[in-house]
Amino acid sequence: MENNMEIKIKALLENVAVVRVAISTFISSLDITIDDLMDIKTAISEAVTNSIEHGYDGILTEDSKVVVRAYLTSQEEDVIKVEIEDLGVGIEDIELATTPAYTSKPELEHAGMGFTIMETFMDEVFIDSKKDEGTIITLTKRIRKKKSKIV
Numbered sequence: 567m568e569n570n571m572e573i574k575i576k577a578l579l580e581n582v583a584v585v586r587v588a589i590s591t592f593i594s595s596l597d598i599t600i601d602d603l604m605d606i607k608t609a610i611s612e613a614v615t616n617s618i619e620h621g622y623d624g625i626l627t628e629d630s631k632v633v634v635r636a637y638l639t640s641q642e643e644d645v646i647k648v649e650i651e652d653l654g655v656g657i658e659d660i661e662l663a664t665t666p667a668y669t670s671k672p673e674l675e676h677a678g679m680g681f682t683i684m685e686t687f688m689d690e691v692f693i694d695s696k697k698d699e700g701t702i703i704t705l706t707k708r709i710r711k712k713k714s715k716i717v
Contacts, residue, residue: 567638567639567640568637568638568639568640569592569637569638570635570636570637570638571588571592571635571636572633572634572635572636573585573588573633573634574631574632574633574634575614575631575632575634576630576631577617577618577621577622577626577630577631577632577652577654578618579615579618579619581614581632582611582614582615582618585610585611585614585632585634586607586610586611588634589606589607589610589634589636589648590603590607592636592638593606593636593638593646596638596640596644596646596709597644597709598644598709602707602709605687605688605707606646606648606687606688606705606707608683608687609683609684609687609688609691609705609707610634610648610650610705612679612680612681612683612684613648613650613680613684613703613705614632614634614650615680616680616681616703617632617650617651617652617654617701617703618632618652620654620655620657621652621653621654621655621656621700621701622652622654622655623654623655624655625654625655630652630653630654631652631653632650632651632652633649633650633651633652634648634649634650634651635648635649635651636648636649643708643709643710644708644709645706645707645708645709646706646707646709647704647705647706648704648705648706649702649703649704649705650702650703650705651700651701651702651703652700652701653699653700654700654701655697655698655700656695656696656697656698656699656700656701657693657695657697657701658697660693660695663681663693664681664682664685664693666679666681666682681693684703684705687707688705688706688707689706689707689708690704690705690706691703691704691705691706692704692706
């Protein structure tokens, strides 16, 4: 089985909750644990928040959007892949940005842990960014299918 969805939100922090609900609903057909569901929602929330707070830093306009694309494939295991894309300022130094506790905005509460959280909760995190063109963060999580045992 393959399925996909796309949601485009205005780059406002209150819309992070919209993405969380949409992703939860999208993957609700999976045989997934609450822990895995929370991990996925948390990682996606971090990525969308980063796109809004850092991607559109100082250039937030009426047209500033974040696009979230989710892909679900099921074979021997279920795989959820989510792309979070902004057309903001981009990340100049990805290695520095992914260093645990690094932040370009120390004034923000909980700053500096976004990529660490994404990497902890997901199986793969890929960052594609170009200065002044934007960023795409791709998050992948594999969900092993449970096998029933007949006793």
